[in-house]
Amino acid sequence: MELREILHLTPYKLLQGSLDIEVDDIAFDSRKVTPNTMFVCIPGFKRDGHQFIPQSLEKGATVLVVEKEVSHIPENVTVIKVESSRKALPQLSSIFFGEPTKDVNLIGITGTNGKTSVSFLISKILRTAGRKVGVTGTVCKQVGDKVIPFDTTTPTTPEASDLQRLFKLMLDEGAQDIVMEVSSMALELGRVDACRFKVGVFTNFTQDHLDDHGTMENYKNAKLKLFNRCEANVINLDDPLSAEILEIATGSIITYGINHQEADLTASDIIISAEGVRFTMNYNGDEQCIFLRIPGKFSVYNALAAAGACLNLGITLKEIADGLAAVKGVRGRFESFHTPGGYSVIVDYAHSPDSLENVLTTVREFAKGRIITVFGCGGDRDPSKRPNMGKVAGQLSDCCVLTSDNPRSEDPIKILQDIEVGIKETNCPYKKFVDRKEAIYFAMQSAQPQDVIIIAGKGHENYQEIKGTKIRFDDAEVVKEFLSIGQK
Numbered sequence: 001m002e003l004r005e006i007l008h009l010t011p012y013k014l015l016q017g018s019l020d021i022e023v024d025d026i027a028f029d030s031r032k033v034t035p036n037t038m039f040v041c042i043p044g045f046k047r048d049g050h051q052f053i054p055q056s057l058e059k060g061a062t063v064l065v066v067e068k069e070v071s072h073i074p075e076n077v078t079v080i081k082v083e084s085s086r087k088a089l090p091q092l093s094s095i096f097f098g099e100p101t102k103d104v105n106l107i108g109i110t111g112t113n114g115k116t117s118v119s120f121l122i123s124k125i126l127r128t129a130g131r132k133v134g135v136t137g138t139v140c141k142q143v144g145d146k147v148i149p150f151d152t153t154t155p156t157t158p159e160a161s162d163l164q165r166l167f168k169l170m171l172d173e174g175a176q177d178i179v180m181e182v183s184s185m186a187l188e189l190g191r192v193d194a195c196r197f198k199v200g201v202f203t204n205f206t207q208d209h210l211d212d213h214g215t216m217e218n219y220k221n222a223k224l225k226l227f228n229r230c231e232a233n234v235i236n237l238d239d240p241l242s243a244e245i246l247e248i249a250t251g252s253i254i255t256y257g258i259n260h261q262e263a264d265l266t267a268s269d270i271i272i273s274a275e276g277v278r279f280t281m282n283y284n285g286d287e288q289c290i291f292l293r294i295p296g297k298f299s300v301y302n303a304l305a306a307a308g309a310c311l312n313l314g315i316t317l318k319e320i321a322d323g324l325a326a327v328k329g330v331r332g333r334f335e336s337f338h339t340p341g342g343y344s345v346i347v348d349y350a351h352s353p354d355s356l357e358n359v360l361t362t363v364r365e366f367a368k369g370r371i372i373t374v375f376g377c378g379g380d381r382d383p384s385k386r387p388n389m390g391k392v393a394g395q396l397s398d399c400c401v402l403t404s405d406n407p408r409s410e411d412p413i414k415i416l417q418d419i420e421v422g423i424k425e426t427n428c429p430y431k432k433f434v435d436r437k438e439a440i441y442f443a444m445q446s447a448q449p450q451d452v453i454i455i456a457g458k459g460h461e462n463y464q465e466i467k468g469t470k471i472r473f474d475d476a477e478v479v480k481e482f483l484s485i486g487q488k
């Protein structure tokens with residue numbers, strides 16, 4: 001595409017070179033530059049993209065988008081100055097990739113917990129109704145049955161140019177709808193700025209990501225950014241933040257809730273069992289019996305959130321019920337394993353105090369034996385959640401096994417000590433194993449019939465990140481391995 005065209009919605013100053021040149025790609029990372037790429041220099045948290053101009057030129061960049069003074073740039077390279085290159089990237093990328101979100105129903109989901117789960121439910125409902133759906137989130141990027149390979153460092157919500165490229169690819173594959181997890185960091189950094197959202201979904205808001213945002217106020221303000229830009233919004237009325245969202249939300253609104261019967265979408269006659277949740281979904285005088293094979297009250301919320309999004313696309317309540325009934329489970333979300341020893345193991349991605357509390361409360365509702373919780377807390381992430389998670393786990397378990405969950409650059413023993421502060425406030429007995437495999441083996445060896453072991457925090461993850469290296473590690477694989485070597 002011609003540079004002049006890519007720039008037509010962005011205020012800029014031409015510092016040197018021509019606007020009448022063809023651009024073949026856009027990159028914000030010099031390592032991804034190929035010939036005729038527009039390299040957008042972003043000042044980052046650790047480094048500054050402007051430093052990597054020489055590397056980008058070596059790889060064939062012919063256009064530089066900068067926000068700072070630059071010098072000694074070869075004459076044949078065009079230099080464009082903008083006020084903020086991070087802010088310019090979404091618009092430039094959207095135009096370059098043909099404004100893909102104009103031609104598709106884009107559904108964005110935000111909230112502390114449940115984004116991956118809700119996006120998976122929405123996708124299942126839409127696919128069961130015969131639609132071609134793109135999904136992008138923590139676990140995968142996919143369109144229809146086709147998994148799109150992405151390197152493992154790609155965030156939950158990719159950087160603007162990667163995101164628009166992904167949308168274009170999904171459209172080329174025939175996607176009619178795209179379901180996207182929208183992380184608070186993506187909202188804060190404007191990664192989704194040039195996206196046209198058909199529906200915005202709010203799940204809930206509790207403590208998380210203080211390491212990224214500093215304060216809960218900043219974290220909240222980042223989340224709010226989704227709701228004044230969607231054609232329709234789906235809002236959890238049971239969450240205290242809903243009042244603020246309703247004040248700023250534009251477009252049509254569907255509210256949902258269990259405690260607020262005045263919500264547009266509600267659930268009644270809820271039955272929660274080890275197999276899943278069963279309830280009646282009510283909307284505008286219509287009702288449908290719902291069965292979803294993921295246990296926990298939070299699954300009722302997730303089902304309502306997904307239903308709200310689908311209703312906005314003209315999907316019927318009956319189609320929603322059929323789609324939810326077709327869900328077999330979400331990878332690493334309350335994934336159950338039965339054992340010859342008569343106890344069960346659940347692998348779950350709960351890694352915040354609220355999600356851990358939800359998952360353990362759910363297990364409490366049906367566990368006949370003891371609850372043994374194996375968990376840790378991530379390194380280089382908000383340390384204030386560690387004692388909170390320790391306390392929640394101690395209060396709701398009969399025994400805990402503290403272990404590592406991506407210690408990253410931190411000392412794993414220190415992380416366990418931080419968790420211990422909280423668990424010591426309870427009477428729960430616990431053990432500590434830095435090695436996660438040993439922790440899981442210990443829990444399984446100690447389990448008795450009817451016990452339930454929850455292995456929390458890593459869900460679908462297939463690595464353990466220690467000192468900058470990702471070592472293969474998969475909770476579910478370790479469980480299967482333990483059982484395959486003839487252990488009980």
Ligand SMILES: CC(=O)N[C@H]1[C@@H](OP(=O)(O)OP(=O)(O)OC[C@H]2O[C@@H](n3ccc(=O)[nH]c3=O)[C@H](O)[C@@H]2O)O[C@H](CO)[C@@H](O)[C@@H]1O[C@H](C)C(=O)N[C@@H](C)C(=O)N[C@H](CCC(=O)O)C(=O)O
Pocket residue numbers: 028029030031041042043044045046047048049050052153154155156157158159183184185186212
């Ligand atoms: C903390 C954070 O938000 N980091 C983002 C930030 O990186 P940074 O500022 O550290 O980058 P940097 O290393 O200082 O480099 C600055 C610039 O130089 C460029 N560079 C760097 C090296 C080089 O050789 N060449 C080069 O061009 C970089 O690509 C970057 O554009 O700017 C980069 C480019 O815009 C982002 O890709 C990167 O997201 C990283 C991948 C990340 O992990 N972010 C996390 C916090 C995140 O976004 N998480 C959310 C939440 C997940 C959840 O919901 O739980 C997510 O959506 O995943």
Ligand SMILES: Nc1ncnc2c1ncn2[C@@H]1O[C@H](COP(=O)(O)OP(=O)(O)OP(=O)(O)O)[C@@H](O)[C@H]1O
Pocket residue numbers: 111112113114115116117118138156181203204298299301302332333334348349350351354355356358359459
């Ligand atoms: N609606 C919900 N409310 C509270 N907890 C939930 C909810 N849905 C799922 N959970 C719990 O939170 C964990 C994470 O769920 P999920 O992966 O769907 O959240 P997420 O918002 O995508 O998380 P992340 O921010 O890490 O991407 C699940 O494993 C489950 O224990």
Ligand SMILES: N[C@H](CCC[C@H](N)C(=O)O)C(=O)O
Pocket residue numbers: 351377378379381405406457458461
């Ligand atoms: N998106 C979250 C996931 C945390 C998962 C947990 N396993 C950890 O590593 O802390 C983060 O990167 O903070």
Ligand SMILES: [Mg+2]
Pocket residue numbers: 115116137138139156181
């Ligand atoms: Mg997620």
